[in-house]
Amino acid sequence: MQRKSLDIWVGFFVIVGALAMMFLALKAGNMSSLSFEKTYSITTRFDNIGGLKPRAPIKSAGVVIGRVGDISFDDEEFRAQVMLQIEERYKFPKDSSAKILTSGLLGEQYISIEPGGDENNLANGDQITMTQSAMVLENLISQFIYSKATEEKDPDK
Secondary structure (H helix, E strand, O other), X not given: OHHHHHHHHHHHHHHHHHHHHHHHHHHHOOOOOOOOOOEEEEEEEEOOOOOOOOOOEEEEOOEEEEEEEEEEEEOOOOEEEEEEEEEOOOOOEOOOEEEEEEOOOOOOEEEEXXXXXXXXXXXXXXXXXXXXXXXXXXXXXXXXXXXXXXXXXXXXX
């Protein structure tokens, strides 16, 4: 009887451990917010996407409205092409804009959509043309250092 009770407890802890590992794997793969809502696809192009990854959130007013689908390189315009999968219940005007932002100082990157004022809404296959690329921390630091170096060389300032 004691052996059977021990086997049940060991089995219970093995199942709990497997569930915990599955939870961590889903969290690490950004799949924990898996949604089965119907979506429509919108294309955007950015000069620099920084560290944006597929399945990154798309937000508007701080609310997650979709996920980044596919990221590819447009070899004609030499820009990154990002496919946005937005839930069908969220409609945005055709003149909306998209920009890549960062959660916190060094957090994950996401796309923010700011609605425009057009009366017609974006539909499946449309493109958002007004975009703002990611702010790359290394570029900002190098610009700051360069501006300080030029200030030191110019004694008139």
